[in-house]
Amino acid sequence: MIDVSKLEKILKKVEKPARYIGMEKNSIQKNLDQVKVKFAFAFPDVYDVGMSHLGLHILYNLLNSQEDIACERVFAPWVDMEEQMVKENIPLYTLENKEPIDTFDFVGFTLQYEMSYTNVINMLHLGNIPILSKDRKDSDPLIIAGGPCVYNPEPMADIFDFFVLGEGEEIILEILQKYKEHKEKGYSRIEFLKEIARIEGIYVPQFYEVHYKEDNTIDRMIPLVEGVPIKINKRIIKNLNETYYPEKLIIPFIDIVHDRIPLEIFRGCTRGCRFCQAGMIYRPIREKNVDTLLNTAQKLVENTGYEDISLTSLSSCDYSQLQLLVTELMKRYEEKNIGVSLPSLRLDSFSLGILKEIEKVRKTGLTFAPEAGSQRLRDVINKGVTEEDLERAVTFAFNEGYSTIKLYFMIGLPTETEEDLLGIKNLGYKVKDIFFSMPKEKRRGNLKVTLSASCFVPKAFTPFQWVGQNSIEEFNDKINFLRSEIKDRKVTFNYHDPKLSYLEAVLARGDRRLSQGLIRAWEKGCKFDGWSELFYFEKWMEAFEETGIDGDFYALRQRSFEELLPWDFIDIGVTKEFLVNEYKKAAEGKLTEDCRQGCRNCGINRSFLGGVC
Amino acid sequence: MILWIRFTKQNFMKYISHLDLMRLFQRSFRRCNIPIKYSQGFNPQPKMAIANPLALGTESFEEYMEIELTQRIPEDDFIKTMNKDLPEGIKILDAKYVDEKKSITTYIDWSHYEIQFMAYNVADLDTLEASITGLLERDQIIIERERRKGNKVITKNVDIRPLIGNITLSKDKTVETSEREYLVTINCLLKSGDRGNLKPIDLLKALDKNTNMNIEVDTADIRRIKIFTEGQNSIEPLM
Structure with missing residues (x-):
């Protein structure tokens, strides 16, 4: 255990000290001498963000449900805390037993966004663990990762010992079981890695070598160890009704980003938006049934005392039994002042009806995501939303008493023209016109329309994975154009930093040569890159230059279909053929209908036995 | 019914802010099925108040809170149930029903x-x-x-x-x-x-x-x- 008296001293000097104390309701503190495997679940961001992540709660409770396993949490300390920890020589520790992370068997990171990569490196450093996999000894913990970013794990290949592809609760116990067996017969790190490299869903990067062509693209990837797979398949849960879901959740002391019950209603998404990575990698669609959900909700309400249930998924309005579920939940919990909420809304009348039912109170703001300004471009990205949908939704919202509307867009989408950009402005102005076309006595509140534009980042395993991103200059031109066009007191235009999106694009589609650049950036002081106040673009550019990395090569370059992409050795179940086809349809502006209306042949029901979707 | 409550906030719990403590109690009341009264209106809030909140980092052997209930539950049951649920460091020492119209805060002097x-x-x-x-x-x-x-x-x-x-x-x-x-x-x-x-x-x-x-x-x-x-x-x- 770390020196608690030192900890007490520094906690008085930092912001939100309760981030660092553990002891929350439903947290689990085991005697670490009495377990066989110690697993540190690491989230490479602050507590407030990490504790809002559902996957943490699932794996934490699943692992701790096993008698001989202890799972403890560790988050990135905010910069004030890090400074104090370094000064007092306190190593990075887990919240439960306040044990340094280097005493654990595993440190498992979840990689939710690329901009947290430097935090991984920083956390290893603060935990006195060698940063490079090749420098770690048998006595060091195994450093592993899961989460959506591992669908292109290559930029972090030098750092992690292995990656877990797919749904963690399906595979984690299998890994730890193997580890126990190895420990009992005398553990050797390399022998263990060799054995688990054969488990489906596990990728051990050190067992592969990548060769490059003269033009810097990948020539081939060859296994260095006999018996390791050439293709890594993701692992999925076939039946979500029978899979593990926690009945308790840790209740944070401090106010976190999502402070409510997350009731996961399904996985996967059938919409097929062409920019969306989640929509591809989490296929197939798998719903939980209403009975399962009501049972889970009841237990979670009893065990947490939370005042809000959020129906989570990638597109909750698509849940086939949504009306029934919402009605039942309202019937049970309305009296107890427990609310039901939907994290995302579709623009159709059905969804709006549901909204009317659940949001009887707080009428603050509504957020919609048309993603693109013109119908043409929305068709290109397969966002099946029309201007009429938006009009109807906004009219509804104003009639219901809402007065703050937020619309999300992306700029820099493939084939985008000035006309498409103007579409963003036009939609915003249209919303305003709808408000003022209502009779004066029916208008409520003070109208505020926010148009928010993020810069498009092409991601692996999407139909746009071959696309060159707009340059920072192009993004800035587009932003300036819109800023000069949108001049209205009621309509505000917000935009994301193109520099951050550029870097995200480099990391999202990078290869393993990027590891060195990441480490160099961290050495220069980069961490918490996703936090604008701590993002130092110049340092990143210096780091790339010093390590011979050309960021434009990864972010801006248009790839050919023939090119071997860094993530091509991973099989997500959706075929490359489907992605190519979708890319071509995008160029023609042709829609691909929701696959709930009929199979679109993405391949997922062929790759997993039993045809799950 | 107004219930006055005396409780501790010790050890690591001194790092919990006043607002965090309010939320912690609200959720604990809910888990323990304490029939707490809610305010009327669009955003119903439980009727509770912690008297003279502590600064972050200060611990206490004795804090006071008042809550309003919709039905009477025996004080001892309240104390027992709550103490089973509350985190280590926060402990209810005493609870007493009062007829007071004035808020508990107004009684505090030293x-x-x-x-x-x-x-x-x-x-x-x-x-x-x-x-x-x-x-x-x-x-x-x-x-x-x-x-x-x-x-x-x-x-x-x-x-x-x-x-x-x-x-x-x-x-x-x-x-x-x-x-x-x-x-x-x-x-x-x-x-x-x-x-x-x-x-x-x-x-x-x-x-x-x-x-x-x-x-x-x-x-x-x-x-x-x-x-x-x-x-x-x-x-x-x-x-």
Whole structure:
């Protein structure tokens, strides 16, 4: 255990000290001498963000449900805390037993966004663990990762010992079981890695070598160890009704980003938006049934005392039994002042009806995501939303008493023209016109329309994975154009930093040569890159230059279909053929209908036995 | 029905802010099925109030809270159920139904604190004690208080002497840690509540400014021992 008296001293000097104390309701503190495997679940961001992540709660409770396993949490300390920890020589520790992370068997990171990569490196450093996999000894913990970013794990290949592809609760116990067996017969790190490299869903990067062509693209990837797979398949849960879901959740002391019950209603998404990575990698669609959900909700309400249930998924309005579920939940919990909420809304009348039912109170703001300004471009990205949908939704919202509307867009989408950009402005102005076309006595509140534009980042395993991103200059031109066009007191235009999106694009589609650049950036002081106040673009550019990395090569370059992409050795179940086809349809502006209306042949029901979707 | 509750906030729980503590109790009430009354209106809130909230980092042997219930439950059941649910460090000591119309906050007048801090320039115990007595003998002790008005910070000079009941040095808990360096423990009675309030940290600052003992203010351990109301001729516990 770390020196608690030192900890007490520094906690008085930092912001939100309760981030660092553990002891929350439903947290689990085991005697670490009495377990066989110690697993540190690491989230490479602050507590407030990490504790809002559902996957943490699932794996934490699943692992701790096993008698001989202890799972403890560790988050990135905010910069004030890090400074104090370094000064007092306190190593990075887990919240439960306040044990340094280097005493654990595993440190498992979840990689939710690329901009947290430097935090991984920083956390290893603060935990006195060698940063490079090749420098770690048998006595060091195994450093592993899961989460959506591992669908292109290559930029972090030098750092992690292995990656877990797919749904963690399906595979984690299998890994730890193997580890126990190895420990009992005398553990050797390399022998263990060799054995688990054969488990489906596990990728051990050190067992592969990548060769490059003269033009810097990948020539081939060859296994260095006999018996390791050439293709890594993701692992999925076939039946979500029978899979593990926690009945308790840790209740944070401090106010976190999502402070409510997350009731996961399904996985996967059938919409097929062409920019969306989640929509591809989490296929197939798998719903939980209403009975399962009501049972889970009841237990979670009893065990947490939370005042809000959020129906989570990638597109909750698509849940086939949504009306029934919402009605039942309202019937049970309305009296107890427990609310039901939907994290995302579709623009159709059905969804709006549901909204009317659940949001009887707080009428603050509504957020919609048309993603693109013109119908043409929305068709290109397969966002099946029309201007009429938006009009109807906004009219509804104003009639219901809402007065703050937020619309999300992306700029820099493939084939985008000035006309498409103007579409963003036009939609915003249209919303305003709808408000003022209502009779004066029916208008409520003070109208505020926010148009928010993020810069498009092409991601692996999407139909746009071959696309060159707009340059920072192009993004800035587009932003300036819109800023000069949108001049209205009621309509505000917000935009994301193109520099951050550029870097995200480099990391999202990078290869393993990027590891060195990441480490160099961290050495220069980069961490918490996703936090604008701590993002130092110049340092990143210096780091790339010093390590011979050309960021434009990864972010801006248009790839050919023939090119071997860094993530091509991973099989997500959706075929490359489907992605190519979708890319071509995008160029023609042709829609691909929701696959709930009929199979679109993405391949997922062929790759997993039993045809799950 | 109004229930007055006396509870502790000790050890690591001192790092929980007032708002966090409110939320913690609300969720605990819900888990324990305590029939708490909600306000009417668009955003119903549970009817509860914590009297004289502590600053972050201060622990307490005795805090007070009042809640309103829709139906009466025996005090002992309430205490037992809640203590099973609450985290280590927060413990209900006592609960009592009252007929009061006035909020519990209005009864609070004084707090007794124990404060432990490092002082880096102390000759000996007697000098230390003399400087504390010296402070108490002053007619006025002026400190600067910051107040926020919108974005502006306004500083104002305040005389805190009337807000200090007493300060005593706890000699048995004061130790010399090295040459001229002392871990000092004092006990003090400070005004609390709506009719005048002195934060222990402000007292420490005043002590540092007006003596030459060189106090490390930001690492001081502050502990509220007891809360009092002003009676006819004496100060008395609230319940």
